Amino acid sequence: MTAYEKLQNCLACVRKKTDFVPDVALILGSGLGALADEIDAVATVDYHDIEGFPVSTVPGHKGRFVFGYFGDVKVVIMQGRVHFYEGYSREDVLLPTRLMVLMGAKALFLTNAAGGVNRNFNAGDFMLITDHIMTLFPNPLIGANMDELGPRFPDMSEVYDKTLSRIILDTAAKHDIAMQQGVYCQLTGPTFETPAEVRMLTTLGVDAVGMSTACEAVAARHAGIRVCGVSCITNQAAGISPTPLSHEEVGETGARVGPIFRKLVRESIAAMGEVL
Numbered sequence: 666m667t668a669y670e671k672l673q674n675c676l677a678c679v680r681k682k683t684d685f686v687p688d689v690a691l692i693l694g695s696g697l698g699a700l701a702d703e704i705d706a707v708a709t710v711d712y713h714d715i716e717g718f719p720v721s722t723v724p725g726h727k728g729r730f731v732f733g734y735f736g737d738v739k740v741v742i743m744q745g746r747v748h749f750y751e752g753y754s755r756e757d758v759l760l761p762t763r764l765m766v767l768m769g770a771k772a773l774f775l776t777n778a779a780g781g782v783n784r785n786f787n788a789g790d791f792m793l794i795t796d797h798i799m800t801l802f803p804n805p806l807i808g809a810n811m812d813e814l815g816p817r818f819p820d821m822s823e824v825y826d827k828t829l830s831r832i833i834l835d836t837a838a839k840h841d842i843a844m845q846q847g848v849y850c851q852l853t854g855p856t857f858e859t860p861a862e863v864r865m866l867t868t869l870g871v872d873a874v875g876m877s878t879a880c881e882a883v884a885a886r887h888a889g890i891r892v893c894g895v896s897c898i899t900n901q902a903a904g905i906s907p908t909p910l911s912h913e914e915v916g917e918t919g920a921r922v923g924p925i926f927r928k929l930v931r932e933s934i935a936a937m938g939e940v941l
Contacts (some may be wrong), residue, residue, distance in 0.1 A: 668756050669813050671717050675760065676767045678715040683708035685732040687741035688941050689934050690765035692881060694746070694777035697897060700927040701744040704733035712745075718764075719757040721745040736935030741765055748876055750855040755805045759884040763814060766888045771941045772829060773885040774934060775894035776926075779873040780858065780902040782866050783847060786873070788901065789922045791929065792845040793833055794825055794894035797879040798871060802851050805880040806887060815887035824882050828940055829893035836933040842925055847872025849896055851879035863902040873898060891941075897926055 666674070685708055693700055710730045712720045721728050731742040743761055747753050762773065775794070786792065810817040837844040850866055852858065854876030858866070866874055873896045882892045 668809070669811055672760065672763055672767060675715050675718055675764050678718075679710055679730070679764070679768065682710045682714070683732055685741070686739065686769035687732065687765070688739045688770065689772050689774055689937060690741050690743070690762070690768075690770035691774045691930070691934065692743040692746050692762075692776060694877065694897065695899075697776055697778065697923065697926060698727055698744050699923055700930060701727070701731040701742040703927060703931070704731060704735065704740065704742065706731050706733040708732040719747040719753050719760060721747050722751050735931050736938060738934050738938040738941070740934060741768060741770060746877055746881075749853050749880075750876060755803065755807065755880075758880060759805055762881045762884040763811075763888060766814065766885065766890055770890060772826070772891040772893070772937065773881065774930065775878050775881055775892065776930065777875045777878045777894070777896050778899040779849065779875040779896040780900050781872075781898040781905070782850075782863055782874050782902050783845070783872040784905060786845055786898045786901070788899060790845050790898040791837070791842065791922075791926065792847050792849075792873050792896040792898060793830055794849045794878070794896060795830070795846050796825060796848050797882060798848060798850040798869060799879040799883065802853060802879070805883055815889060819883075819887045821883065821886060824886050824892055826891040826893055829891055829937060832936050832940070833893060833895065833929070833933045836936055837929055840928060840932065842929050845872070845898070849878060849894070850874045852876060858902055863905065866902075874902060895929070897922060
């Protein structure tokens with residue numbers, strides 16, 4: 666079975682459960698999954714019910730698609746993502762994003778929990794992702810190109826859509842939600858970065874670092890759909906933070922700022938209906 670045939674098989678499994686066609690695909694990061702419990706859901710599909718679908722092993726990631734509405738905008742939410750550090754292949758890590766493209770999504774809204782490299786960022790801040798660096802990470806499109814989705818050499822001069830990003834900023838301003846802006850870097854994990862690595866990232870112009878997101882953004886742009894993203898800064902990076910880093914801290918910060926984050930994402934997506 667080819668990679669594209671596997672995708673089509675996954676799509677057939679989803680279609681047995683629902684024929685919902687989303688406008689926006691939303692991936693929820695660590696500690697941020699509660700938003701999927703708030704949507705006016707019309708269907709859910711557990712990852713275990715999709716043949717060949719990779720299943721998240723990270724605590725706090727429920728592992729299901731939730732279909733519903735934010736305002737008039739149809740949304741599919743990925744409640745729990747998979748990562749390279751879990752041992753999955755590049756193909757499997759990209760499969761969920763590509764599957765949501767085949768479901769009909771026109772845009773991908775990415776969220777994550779990230780470490781703050783920019784010394785002006787504090788735990789609990791939100792950062793609009795304006796660009797990313799993935800040079801230190803194996804490019805997810807290495808290998809045979811999936812011609813059915815996109816070209817061999819996709820352009821990445823504007824990964825994060827300016828119109829969708831402006832809607833996020835306008836929504837934040839409307840609701841008095843402070844927003845940072847900056848460059849996100851994806852590393853493999855599962856270790857947190859060393860102080861020396863954080864100093865390197867600072868030199869490269871990175872503002873936040875994490876273990877996901879950029880590869881999903883690349884897959885979405887390869888397939889020709891629009892992308893936007895917000896990082897929740899859950900901790901200051903090593904060498905900046907005076908305390909050792911832990912996944913528990915990530916979850917605690919996500920829970921603390923969760924209500925504000927959920928409002929930002931929910932209202933931003935509802936406002937995107939006019940431009941999709």
